[in-house]
Amino acid sequence: MTGTIPDMLSPEFAADPYSAYAVFREQAPLFYHEAMQSYVVSRYTDVERVFKDSAFTTANYDWQLEPVHGKTIVQLSGREHSVRRALVAPAFRGSELQEKFLPIIERNSADLIDGFRSTGSADLVAQFATRFPVGVIVDMLGLDKADQPKFQKWYTSIIAFLGNLSGDEQVTASGLQTKAEFAEYMLPVVQARRSALGDDLLSTLVTAEIDGETMSDEDVKSFCSLLLAAGGETTDKAVASMFALLLQHPEQLAAVREDRGLISAAFAETLRLRPPVHMIMREPAEEVEIAGGVIPAGKTVTALIGSANRDPERYKDPDSFNIFRDDLNTTSAFSAAADHLAFALGRHFCVGALLAKTEIEVATNQLLDALPDLKLADGFVPVEKGVFTRGPASLQVEFTPA
Ligand code: HEM
Numbered sequence: 200m201t202g203t204i205p206d207m208l209s210p211e212f213a214a215d216p217y218s219a220y221a222v223f224r225e226q227a228p229l230f231y232h233e234a235m236q237s238y239v240v241s242r243y244t245d246v247e248r249v250f251k252d253s254a255f256t257t258a259n260y261d262w263q264l265e266p267v268h269g270k271t272i273v274q275l276s277g278r279e280h281s282v283r284r285a286l287v288a289p290a291f292r293g294s295e296l297q298e299k300f301l302p303i304i305e306r307n308s309a310d311l312i313d314g315f316r317s318t319g320s321a322d323l324v325a326q327f328a329t330r331f332p333v334g335v336i337v338d339m340l341g342l343d344k345a346d347q348p349k350f351q352k353w354y355t356s357i358i359a360f361l362g363n364l365s366g367d368e369q370v371t372a373s374g375l376q377t378k379a380e381f382a383e384y385m386l387p388v389v390q391a392r393r394s395a396l397g398d399d400l401l402s403t404l405v406t407a408e409i410d411g412e413t414m415s416d417e418d419v420k421s422f423c424s425l426l427l428a429a430g431g432e433t434t435d436k437a438v439a440s441m442f443a444l445l446l447q448h449p450e451q452l453a454a455v456r457e458d459r460g461l462i463s464a465a466f467a468e469t470l471r472l473r474p475p476v477h478m479i480m481r482e483p484a485e486e487v488e489i490a491g492g493v494i495p496a497g498k499t500v501t502a503l504i505g506s507a508n509r510d511p512e513r514y515k516d517p518d519s520f521n522i523f524r525d526d527l528n529t530t531s532a533f534s535a536a537a538d539h540l541a542f543a544l545g546r547h548f549c550v551g552a553l554l555a556k557t558e559i560e561v562a563t564n565q566l567l568d569a570l571p572d573l574k575l576a577d578g579f580v581p582v583e584k585g586v587f588t589r590g591p592a593s594l595q596v597e598f599t600p601a
Pocket of ligand 1: 257272273274284336425426427429430431433434437474475476479480541542543544546547548549550551552554555
């Protein structure tokens with residue numbers, strides 16, 4: 200790595216990755232980060248290719264996630280991946296989502312809003328965003344809501360393990376301990392559910408069958424661990440970032456308040472400008488030429504979603520928040536035909552994208568209905584936190600108490 204390129208492990212990068220991304224795109228579209236032991240790509244076309252080209256495998260998850268989750272679908276490829284994905288995907292779309300899970304989403308959002316609507320002020324991160332998606336998954340799976348703080352602690356430690364770019368030993372140790380604690384908690388629950396099926400996602404998972412393939416207790420436990428982390432951390436950041444952006448752009452907030460059909464455009468534009476997941480790794484199975492250089496087989500490559508989504512070659516005025524922009528397709532934004540990269544693309548495209556969209560629509564409608572004159576607290580400026588996943592550290596708001 201040349202001395203002039205910002206260091207992704209520096210505090211300056213953590214404070215403002217966006218200006219570093221611009222330097223990467225312009226001066227070093229492919230570079231090797233020695234300490235991360237990873238090649239890094241940052242331009243839209245290169246990040247898109249890393250997701251779509253099957254030369255780039257997800258073998259990186261063998262060391263990046265398997266030690267904390269066990270084996271899950273993100274690591275698999277080919278037929279093994281498609282069968283496993285087909286076992287779980289129906290629960291996250293269509294009638295399962297609309298009929299079975301929508302009421303859960305509505306109740307979780309309403310309960311949280313009831314906790315602060317009469318007070319006149321709140322931190323939408325601490326009191327809403329961090330609790331809402333994990334509460335939804337806990338209820339979808341039919342787990343004990345009293346244990347939600349445990350799940351929250353576990354998924355935070357898993358995400359820290361996933362994003363442990365500097366190889367911090369304490370983060371590694373805590374991730375490994377989480378795997379043991381989660382297995383101890385979850386395996387008896389999975390076994391008990393097999394003999395007392397209910398109308399919940401865990402019951403769907405233990406009975407799912409495609410082409411004679413089913414999921415073992417260990418598979419189900421590992422998938423639940425993945426769901427808690429993949430669905431908790433990301434939607435949490437998404438809802439907080441979207442409200443931060445709308446509150447900082449009152450005219451666009453007013454437009455969304457007036458026409459709720461604009462929520463999906465506001466969410467898509469948030470995913471482009473402030474993606475909850477800023478980077479995803481891959482491992483090429485063979486030597487690949489990309490971004491004017493070569494990545495040898497078996498090396499790690501980091502694809503910078505946060506940079507690609509702001510590539511001026513792809514989006515006009517890429518650093519501005521504009522829910523009306525005409526160069527982002529907001530109808531395909533939650534499917535594998537998306538033209539932003541926040542859910543990745545290709546065969547590992549986020550299986551929970553429609554669930555996330557439904558959660559954001561419900562939360563936004565309920566928050567806007569319950570808090571008619573919602574605004575940022577006087578003098579409060581949202582500050583983002585995180586390098587691998589990123590979102591506002593807090594979001595202090597004020598409103599007329601209901
Ligand atoms: C705004 C919210 C979300 C964002 C930004 C997001 C982002 C992503 C990304 C970038 C990937 C690709 C990983 C890769 O290719 O290596 C992914 C995959 C995945 N996501 Fe999401 N996600 C979100 C919500 C959810 C939710 C709500 C769930 C479920 C509860 C979920 C479950 C998954 C799963 C299981 C995969 C793996 C799919 C596969 O390997 O085939 N995600 N997500």
